[in-house]
Amino acid sequence: MCETGCGKLAEIADHYIPAAIYIEMRRGKNLIPENAFFDMGNLQSLCAGCHRLKTIEDDKHIANGGPWVELGRPAKKWSF
Numbered sequence: 727m728c729e730t731g732c733g734k735l736a737e738i739a740d741h742y743i744p745a746a747i748y749i750e751m752r753r754g755k756n757l758i759p760e761n762a763f764f765d766m767g768n769l770q771s772l773c774a775g776c777h778r779l780k781t782i783e784d785d786k787h788i789a790n791g792g793p794w795v796e797l798g799r800p801a802k803k804w805s806f
């Protein structure tokens with residue numbers, strides 16, 4: 727399901743903080759870019775409609791230079 731709670735099926739793995747910015751934020755923490763790109767702590771599942779709206783917000787945020795606040799949820803623990 728879409729993580730905004732809109733009730734629609736999730737279709738897109740969204741970078742909560744846009745990937746290019748998140749990779750830069752992580753660079754100082756010895757994370758290689760590929761790991762930062764796939765960091766589950768920065769990914770969320772969205773429906774197409776919410777993703778479209780979020781992308782517009784991200785673009786405004788990029789134009790304003792941030793600030794960027796991390797998602798702040800624990801990384802998913804796999805049960806297998």
Ligand SMILES: [Zn+2]
Pocket residue numbers: 728729730731732733734772773774775776777
């Ligand atoms: Zn949605």
